[in-house]
């Protein structure tokens with residue numbers, strides 16, 4: 312039997328199109344709960360921000376990778392808070408929906424107080440969340456920020472700001488001990504109030520285990536297909552970074568005739584689980 316037609320509402324409900332609805336922390340949690348993969352890309356300017364936003368990329372990261380991909384440095388260490396803030400403001404002007412995450416660069420979060428002062432700069436530039444690299448030693452800092460209304464994304468595994476301590480950009484968490492330490496760090500970040508966790512260059516099995524261990528969404532870059540979402544550096548996705556290509560990188564321009572199509576293909580591949588494939592994983 313056909314249902315009787317609904318009576319016309321006197322006040323129509325506002326139309327919320329996917330393109331204009333803001334992505335928030337509850338959105339990310341709902342995606343995780345529903346098993347819908349979260350899409351994230353790095354972004355450094357307003358034009359690309361607008362394009363990514365229209366393609367439905369849910370999170371835009373003003374990564375300190377900007378020092379390497381925009382400015383040609385050999386590492387992320389020379390990047391300053393002022394530089395990240397400048398690019399964050401540009402990205403914020405270009406977006407309508409995406410959740411904007413800004414990296415706290417090297418040297419910007421040595422104490423909870425300095426982390427707070429620098430995170431305020433990034434939030435006032437337009438970030439909705441800040442990201443910092445490291446585990447247990449940062450628990451007090453993460454608590455300090457989240458208690459003061461600054462959402463935090465933690466970053467574990469290959470933490471590029473520690474490149475000189477790690478001895479290069481190497482896969483992390485390969486031994487039982489280092490895998491257990493990473494899990495304990497992940498739990499500490501969550502307990503301290505982190506809303507999201509980025510996992511970089513770790514074995515897929517560890518990415519899966521950390522994701523299952525936590526309640527917050529995980530975003531992987533070389534951390535396997537079982538994270539709650541994926542992130543890539545936009546220059547890698549477009550095949551324009553001249554440096555050495557990490558295993559987790561896929562050039563989404565292959566087979567495409569426009570940047571829009573490449574970004575749309577990335578979003579589709581993350582959503583349908585075809586990226587990352589085995590060849591992109593450790």
Ligand SMILES: Nc1nc(=O)c2c([nH]1)NC[C@@H]1CN(c3ccc(C(=O)N[C@@H](CCC(=O)O)C(=O)O)cc3)CN21
Nearest residue numbers: 376379380387471480481482544547552556557558559
């Ligand atoms: N363009 C760009 N893409 C990135 O992903 C990125 C940056 N820049 N700059 C900051 C860091 C540096 N990153 C890197 C750089 C290289 C590898 C890399 O080549 N890794 C080896 C692992 C070798 C091993 O331990 O087995 C690989 O084969 O992928 C990984 C991450 C990630 N971040």
Ligand SMILES: CC(C)C(=O)C(=O)O
Nearest residue numbers: 353374375376509544
């Ligand atoms: C690689 C991502 C996660 C990052 O931190 C950056 O782009 O700086």
Ligand SMILES: [Mg+2]
Nearest residue numbers: 374375376414
């Ligand atoms: Mg970074």
